[in-house]
Amino acid sequence: MAATMSNTPEEKPAAENTQRFTWRTFLFFWLLSLLLLFSSSRLPGEKVRILDARYEVALLSKTEWVVPALRWNVANVLAEIPYWFFAVAGSLLISLLAWRHISRTPLPVILLLIFGLCLKLQPEYLIPGVILLVMVQILNHQHKQQSHRWKMLLVAVVGISLSVMLTIEFGYIALYCFLMLMPNFIQHGSKKLNFSLPVVALLVVAVGTEVTGFLPTAFRPLSWFTSPYSSQLLPSTRSLFYVGHATIADGLLVLFFLYCLLKTVSNKKTFFYPLLLFPLGVACTHYLWIAAFSIAAGSKPEKTFELPSRTNRLVLGGSLLFAAIQFSANAGSYTDALLGDATSNRYIDPAKWSCRGRVMLMNLEQSNQWQSKTLQRKYTLLLDDRWEACSSIYPQYARFCRDLNEGRADSYLLSDDSWGGYKREIKAWTPSLLVTSSQNLQDIRRLSLSPH
Numbered sequence: 312m313a314a315t316m317s318n319t320p321e322e323k324p325a326a327e328n329t330q331r332f333t334w335r336t337f338l339f340f341w342l343l344s345l346l347l348l349f350s351s352s353r354l355p356g357e358k359v360r361i362l363d364a365r366y367e368v369a370l371l372s373k374t375e376w377v378v379p380a381l382r383w384n385v386a387n388v389l390a391e392i393p394y395w396f397f398a399v400a401g402s403l404l405i406s407l408l409a410w411r412h413i414s415r416t417p418l419p420v421i422l423l424l425i426f427g428l429c430l431k432l433q434p435e436y437l438i439p440g441v442i443l444l445v446m447v448q449i450l451n452h453q454h455k456q457q458s459h460r461w462k463m464l465l466v467a468v469v470g471i472s473l474s475v476m477l478t479i480e481f482g483y484i485a486l487y488c489f490l491m492l493m494p495n496f497i498q499h500g501s502k503k504l505n506f507s508l509p510v511v512a513l514l515v516v517a518v519g520t521e522v523t524g525f526l527p528t529a530f531r532p533l534s535w536f537t538s539p540y541s542s543q544l545l546p547s548t549r550s551l552f553y554v555g556h557a558t559i560a561d562g563l564l565v566l567f568f569l570y571c572l573l574k575t576v577s578n579k580k581t582f583f584y585p586l587l588l589f590p591l592g593v594a595c596t597h598y599l600w601i602a603a604f605s606i607a608a609g610s611k612p613e614k615t616f617e618l619p620s621r622t623n624r625l626v627l628g629g630s631l632l633f634a635a636i637q638f639s640a641n642a643g644s645y646t647d648a649l650l651g652d653a654t655s656n657r658y659i660d661p662a663k664w665s666c667r668g669r670v671m672l673m674n675l676e677q678s679n680q681w682q683s684k685t686l687q688r689k690y691t692l693l694l695d696d697r698w699e700a701c702s703s704i705y706p707q708y709a710r711f712c713r714d715l716n717e718g719r720a721d722s723y724l725l726s727d728d729s730w731g732g733y734k735r736e737i738k739a740w741t742p743s744l745l746v747t748s749s750q751n752l753q754d755i756r757r758l759s760l761s762p763h
Contacts, residue, residue, distance in 0.1 A: 340409045346637065354391065363679075397437065536594075673712055
């Protein structure tokens with residue numbers, strides 16, 4: 312009996328080498344992810360917001376859904392963190408995800424995932440990513456232990472509840488849990504449990520109708536499709552097939568998805584239903600990162616581990632060298648931060664200006680830069696990027712932006728017998744500030760010639 316439980320002399324060195332290689336590879340993954348995130352143009356001390364704080368815009372009569380955690384003082388303090396801290400947390404999250412695939416996925420595919428996630432990562436994705444990774448790990452553990460299905464359902468409910476408290480993307484997390492658990496519940500669950508699930512869903516819908524903005528926010532992953540002019544005002548809602556919109560990070564994540572799809576199709580026993588969410592990321596690139604992350608967190612390919620080879624070490628070393636070269640262009644700002652340089656923002660600070668009032672954004676994706684308390688005390692956005700609440704005004708807003716860019720001040724007749732021209736909207740909306748990107752030099756020249 313003792314002989315069967317102990318490792319043979321030949322097995323012990325192999326197990327030790329495997330474990331040592333696994334930990335070293337994790338450190339390589341973390342350092343690689345950290346260097347890629349530090350390569351961003353953001354300054355180390357620049358504040359980034361990980362909790363959505365948008366709740367009111369001037370052109371809406373009702374307020375938007377407010378993340379409940381913002382009612383706590385502690386959450387308000389942690390809502391904005393320095394970029395270097397976000398980069399450390401994001402690199403740990405991505406490296407932990409990649410670490411799960413060390414013994415299951417070829418190394419080049421893992422590196423595709425790391426590069427794609429790091430280059431695409433935004434601060435608002437951090438909290439949904441943490442919730443998804445922790446929840447999926449617990450669900451997989453419960454599945455291995457063959458726990459009762461009500462326990463798995465309880466884990467999903469807790470995960471969705473946390474996402475409701477902390478992020479506006481709780482609708483995506485709920486949809487992911489549905490696709491991950493429902494096929495198993497329908498096939499193996501008890502009739503009483505299967506009957507109770509629709510009842511609970513109807514109860515949530517009934518309660519959600521009484522909470523301002525809850526249901527529209529819950530359907531964000533689907534409502535972008537019905538939002539007119541959203542792709543014009545919000546570039547992140549464009550599809551990958553939009554001319555000139557796709558990036559290298561998008562291509563890397565698509566390649567990872569194709570690998571997962573081929574692996575799933577080749578496994579004729581089971582189909583990983585959350586793969587159905589990836590077309591959402593392709594059609595609306597706002598969800599591409601979270602779709603790729605959730606699929607990587609939940610997929611369970613068969614073990615195909617091989618002992619570390621010289622080729623794998625060369626691939627890791629080459630990837631780390633590439634990330635170091637990318638970081639070298641931005642290394643000066645981190646050196647200045649270590650030496651005590653007080654520069655913490657690469658943008659101007661409108662909170663220090665003497666004006667106040669309404670702000671019009673030519674690019675609504677810049678609304679995340681106007682969420683701090685100091686700015687919200689002085690300024691109110693005309694509209695923001697919450698398409699689930701603002702989509703009804705997007706057509707008029709998009710026409711206003713177009714008229715401004717083209718210098719059409721006076722009224723002109725449109726094809727629908729309505730009047731165009733930005734002069735009428737300026738009088739009605741009375742914006743105090745007009746915000747556009749400093750890179751749009753032609754638009755700035757046109758706007759500077761306007762007498763209004």
